[in-house]
Amino acid sequence: MIELDRLRRDYGERTALxxxxxxVPPGATLVVFGPNGAGKTTLxxxxxTLLRPHSGVARVLGCELPGEAWxxxxxxxLLGHEPLLYRELTARENLRxxxxxxxxxxxxxDERLKAVAMGARADEPLRTLSRGMIQRVAVARATLxxxxxxxxxxxxxxLDPAAVDLIAPLIGPSHDPAHPRTRVVCSHDPQRGLAxxxxxxxxxxxxxxxxxPAGEVDSNEIRRLYx
Numbered sequence: 234m235i236e237l238d239r240l241r242r243d244y245g246e247r248t249a250l251x252x253x254x255x256x257v258p259p260g261a262t263l264v265v266f267g268p269n270g271a272g273k274t275t276l277x278x279x280x281x282t283l284l285r286p287h288s289g290v291a292r293v294l295g296c297e298l299p300g301e302a303w304x305x306x307x308x309x310x311l312l313g314h315e316p317l318l319y320r321e322l323t324a325r326e327n328l329r330x331x332x333x334x335x336x337x338x339x340x341x342x343d344e345r346l347k348a349v350a351m352g353a354r355a356d357e358p359l360r361t362l363s364r365g366m367i368q369r370v371a372v373a374r375a376t377l378x379x380x381x382x383x384x385x386x387x388x389x390x391x392l393d394p395a396a397v398d399l400i401a402p403l404i405g406p407s408h409d410p411a412h413p414r415t416r417v418v419c420s421h422d423p424q425r426g427l428a429x430x431x432x433x434x435x436x437x438x439x440x441x442x443x444x445x446p447a448g449e450v451d452s453n454e455i456r457r458l459y460x
Contacts, residue, residue, distance in 0.1 A: 234382065234415040235280065236261040240289035241277055241303070249275040250439045253289070257432060260413030264447070267436035268459045273419040274313070276436075277384045280313045280417060282371030294382055300372040302319060304400070305337060312388050316371035318359055324370045325355040330376060336380035345373035346356045350399055364391040372400045407432075421459075423452035 235257040242250045250272045257263045265273050278284040280293055282302035291298040296305040311317070318327045328342040346355045349369040359367060368391045375383065388404055389397050406429075407414035420426035427433065430447035435458050442458055443450065 234261070234294060234413075235263070235417070236290065236292040240276075240279070240291055241287050242272075242284060243287050248439050250279075250286075250436075253434075253436075255432070255434060255439075255441075255444050257415055257417070259415055260407065260410075261431040262416040262418060262429055263432045263434060264430035265417065265419045265434045265436060266421070266423070266426060266455045266458055267442075270438070271436040271458070272439040273436060274386055275439075276418060277311070277386055277419060278300065279381060280382070280386050281309055282306050283311075295310055302449055305382075307378070308381045310375040310378065312371055312375040312384065312403040313386045314390075316359075316367050316374070318367065318370060318374060321358055323356045323358055324351055324362070327359065327370065328373055329390045331374050331377055335407040337378050343378060345403075346370075348403060349373050350396075350444070358437060365393060365396055368392055369396060369400060372403055376403050379412070381412070383414055383416045385416065387421070388418060423455040426455070427452065 238254050240250055240253040240422045265276065267273050275284065279286055279291060282298060282305060294305045294308050322347060325342060328345060329339055332339055332342050344354050349372055351366065351369055354362060354366060357444060385404055406416065427447055433447050433450045434444045435442035435455065437458055
């Protein structure tokens with residue numbers, strides 16, 4: 234589902250990622266840990282086809298990037314630090330816009346708004362909503378088309394415990410063996426991250442500190458990334 238071999242990405246003279254090599258099978262969850270500036274968001278943006286790697290190999294959903302990115306984009310869901318929503322549109326209008334992009338029926342929009350408890354505020358401009366409410370709408374957007382690959386950058390940011398409970402089933406693993414969902418989750422929470430991971434990647438200054446099955450990584454090793 235995801236194959237990376239010596240992946241590299243630079244920003245001018247600064248190397249954001251270097252020699253990242255790993256494989257994530259279909260339906261598995263990769264959790265990425267590392268301090269700010271370690272390259273976590275850059276990795277997500279490459280997998281989302283928003284950034285081009287400067288060298289190495291990146292394959293996502295059977296498509297080699299960047300050449301075959303167009304084949305993968307419609308099967309990817311991204312929940313990043315930016316909600317990727319229009320502030321002057323309502324939550325419903327935003328989701329209907331994305332439904333048209335993905336060929337999803339509008340009924341799905343109403344179902345997703347209800348699932349994130351935003352039905353009562355769905356027709357208010359996004360700019361009038363709290364950050365937590367906007368995050369819930371962003372979750373609805375990212376999962377609206379039931380993506381085969383879900384990319385999550387600190388998905389529980391700005392959410393209270395009740396909202397976390399609401400969105401957790403939407404962004405969790407798929408329980409349908411016929412439609413496995415692969416996930417890449419960037420996290421700073423060792424306990425939660427390890428609990429949902431199949432594979433763990435530790436990044437420090439753009440380099441791989443470790444990449445191992447979750448059962449072979451302990452929280453102390455993760456905490457050392459931040460020192």
